[in-house]
Amino acid sequence: MIYLDYNATTPCDKRVVEAMLPFFQEKFGNPSSLYYLGQEAKNAIEETRERIARFIGARKEEIIFTSGGTEANNLAIRGTIEALKKKGNHLITSSIEHHSVLKVFQSLEKEGFEVTYLPVNDAGQLDPDTLQKSIRPSTILISIMQANNETGVIEPIKELASLAQTKGIVFHTDAVQTMGKIPIKVKDLGVSLLSASAHKFYGPKGIGFLYLRKGTPLSPQIRGGEHERRKRAGTENVPAIVGMGKATEIAAGEMEAETKKVETLRNTLEEGLLSTIPEIEVVSQKAPRLFNTSLILVKDVEGESMLLNLDFEGIEVSSGSACTSGSLEPSHVLLACGYPHEIAHGSIRFSLGKFNTAEEINQVLEVFPKIVEKLRKISPFGKSEVH
């Protein structure tokens, strides 16, 4: 099996699993318990908090553990709005956010908030000037992702956040696709809130965190205890938190070397596909992009049919086509980039990771052009009408 869907999830690093194991049966205490077993677990999660804080240049008490990226995004947005709703009712986000952000804003619109969805250019990038023009006296929150999960495009968060900072507006960034992939320093970025998820960087599923800058108001969305400095109640998922800590430690040590290796593989893949398959395009190839992501548009072929054919060959990828999402609309990200529906339906995403090899990429380059050729033969498009 050739796994090329690392933006969806990653396998746990072996060292992560090893670090987690003692916390299921031996060190199983509840961190809220005062006796030794409880304090042992408490120390373990506090060590992770310290490690993550150091990794992103934050203070330990600014890290809130959550059940993952989706909860961190929900907490950041709803928690801020609940705390600040008396100050205004205008919110700003972008049209390319992950659904765990977009759907929250859509539900807030139904509750009476006004939301501006910023457009992107055809390379999927946000323009700070557009943000500046959208800010109103009633704006209380701006939420922009650091890198897009489909295109891999990295947004100019520092520039965008500085606009918010000068006006005293809370700025949140969804860093689910960047944590563990590129260096993050919250002070440099100038953000008040930042969400991340462990399973995107070789940690376990079901755990993530929200960075909350000291002094930023936030109302808890899950109540029931004094956990996480009263920002998120619930007994901590100790093994997963320890796993996320280990994944962060590994990223801190190995990220740079990994980036070089994976970027080389990604570029080999893109160059190979572009030179063998006519009428394909790499989305946002010229924009600042994550080193592991390659979103390809294939003319006259639908995304899911490519995905299934790759799966028959043991190659696991993802598609932004309507048919994989259960709705009839293709990727909102590609539509926001200005691609017409019929082109957006033909997208296929390769997202690579540290366990991929050059042999695997060669295998894809061997197989994928044949799949496209086969599907184009079935397609009524792109052929001469003359027999």
Add this chain to the structure above:
Amino acid sequence: MYSEKVLDHFRNPRNVGKIENPDGVGKVGNPVCGDVMVMYLKIKEDVIEDARFETFGCGAAIATSSMATELIKGKTIEEARQISNNAVAEALDGLPPVKMHCSVLAEEGIKAAIEDYLQKKKEQ
């Protein structure tokens, strides 16, 4: 998510391609929606002798197109017109609920190709 039969018809679609000088052609769907099917029929004395298709679409769209051509071959146009989208889906051992619209495309493709045949016949 897909049945074995859907995967089989998707992987090895039957009757792909055009028919030279077809007696009926039906083009249904819309590239904007992500699926387009063109069905070509060869008809002799109101019996479908050959059916072929070209489809742009997902796995279910291709599989239902393939199954539809299999179902109508050898049938009279009256029999073929009676084939519902549910019948196409059932012949494939079912489709996931979000994919049922693909079977509608197959039913419409059959009907459109037969209409085209009848229209041409009238004009002769």
